[in-house]
Amino acid sequence: MRRQWGTPEEQIKKLEQELWSARYAILGLAPAAYQEILRSYYRCNDRSESYHWLDSVAEKIIETVEPLPNDKGSFFGARAYCPLCGEGTSSTYERGYALPEGLRRHLTGWGRSQMCAVTEAAHQLALDHFHDEFSAEEETQRLEQQKRKNARLRNEVLLRTGPLSELELMDETGYFGEPRNKSDWVKAESRLDELGFEMSEDERVRQYVLDAEAYGVYADPRSNKEIVFRVYRKPFPKRVSRTGVRRYSQFVIRDSWKNDISGKFHVRLEKALTEL
Secondary structure, three states: OOOOOOOOOHHHHHHHHHHHHHHHHHHHHHOOHHHHHHHHHHHOHHHHHHHOOHHHHHHHHHOOOOOOOOHHHOOOOOOOOOOOOOOOOOOOOOOOOOOOOOHHHHHHOOOOOOOOHHHHHOOOOOOOOHHHHHHHHHHHHHHHHHHHOOOOOOOOOOOOOOOOOOOEEEOOOOOOOOOOHHHHOOOOOHHHHHHEEEEEEEEEEEEEEOOOOOOOEEEEEEOOOEEEEEEEOOOOOOOOOOOOOOOOOOEEEEEOOOOOOHHHHHHHHHHHHHOO
16 A cells, blocks of 8 residues: 555645656657657647647647558558557558548547547646646636626626526627627517517616517527527526526527528427427
8 A cells, every 4th residue: 555645735746746747758758859849838829829739749740750661551541650659550450540630630639549648648748838827817817807897797788688597798699609780780679579579678688578478588689690589488487496407498590591580480489388
C-alpha cells in the first residue's frame, strides 16, 4: 500500500505535479524532429488560436510522413505508421494508418479512433497552459459583460417567453441566429398578428401570447431566422419545477416559409399539445 503524506490538498497537488511530469516525459520520448511542433502551444496568443492548435499539429506531422512501400502495407492506398508512437491499425490485412485521414484521426482522437499517446499528452499539457494563460482574462471579460447586461436589464424593454421564464433582452438570441433589425421585427409581429397572437407591454416587459381556454402559447420572435413558440397547458405552473422537468412543448416557424403559415402553425401546435 502506498504511504500517504500531508493533507488531502497536498496529496492532490503532488499527484497533479506527477501527472504533469509524466506527460512532459512522454513528449520527451517523441522523435526530436517533432519536439518543437508538440510544444508549439506556447505560441498561441489567444483562445481562438488554441481551438485550432491540435488540428494544426496533426497537419504538420502528417506533412512529414513518408508512405509505406507497397510491399509493406500500402496495397490499396498510401498508409503510414504514426511517427510519434509507432502504432498502426489492428487490421490483419493492413499496416499503419491511411493517409492522410486515418493518421489524422489517430493523432487527434477524432471519432472512435484511439488517440496517439504522445499527442494526447501534448494536448493535455496544452489545455493546462491555455487555462493558465487565458482564463483570468476571460473571467474578467465575462464579469464585465455581465455587468453591462445587468445594467441593460434594469433599463431596457425585456421579453417574457413563458409564464415563469426569466426576462430576457430583446436582442439576446443565444445560438439561434442574429437579432432582428427593425424591418424584420415588423414582419415578425405582422405574422404573429395573423396567427392570432396579442402583444402586450407593461413596465418594460413585453410578451406575445396566443391565449386559449386549455393552453397558452408564448412567442419568441427575436431571431432573424425563425419564431420560437412555447406551448403551456392551463392552469399555468405557479413556480419553477425544482426537478428541472420542462412543463412546455416547443416548435418553430421559419421566416423563410411563405405558404400556408397558419396551416403549418396549427399542425405543429396540435403535435406540441400531445407532447405535454
